[in-house]
Amino acid sequence: MxxxxxxxxxxxxxxxxxxxxxxxxxxxxxxxxAEELLSESDAAAMSFGYVGDANKVIAKANPTYKPGQTCANCFQFKSKAGAADGTCAIFAGKLVKAKGWCKVWVPQSAAKPG
Ligand code: SF4
The missing domain is CATH 1.10.287 (Helix Hairpins)
Structure with missing residues (x-):
């Protein structure tokens, strides 16, 4: 017992x-x-047209894209200065490349009060 x-x-x-x-x-x-890089073939990435290199954006399919727009100068991007990748508020839990781009790109100036 x-x-x-x-x-x-x-x-x-x-x-x-x-x-x-x-x-x-x-x-x-x-x-x-959180350390994983977002894949271009990820379903959410594809729906927003994410590419890891903004130079590969197909302009015809993405008329809002303007040369010079990258994750590094997007309002949604957070990283250490000069880092190759960082976090994005749109793709929580993943890292996006600083030289990447997607259709949700918003200029960093959007954060500054008018
Ligand atoms: S929202 Fe901005 S930082 Fe996020 S993937 Fe799109 S362009 Fe890059």
Whole structure:
């Protein structure tokens, strides 16, 4: 009987440790996915016409595109100065290339009050 109680205690402790480990594993997984570069073939990327190199934008298909527009000078882009990639408010959890572009491009000046 004592052995049985001990086993239950061990089982319960093991379960609690396991439950505590789940949120930690989830955080690690989220952190890792935030490091992933957005793929041009990602469904959301395709719907917004994202390309990793703005020089490859097909002007006919994207009449709003103007040469010089890149993620690096878009209002939605956040990164360290000079970084090759950064985060984008549109594609949460992914990194976009600083030289990329998509149809949601908004000038950084949009953030400044009028
Ligand atoms: S919203 Fe801006 S920063 Fe985000 S992918 Fe499009 S152009 Fe790049």
């Amino acid at each position: 004592i052995d049985e109680k001990f086993s239950r205690r061990q089982l319960l402790q093991g379960a609690l440790v396991g439950l505590a480990a789940v949120p930690a594993a989830t955080l690690i997984a989220r952190s890792a996915s």
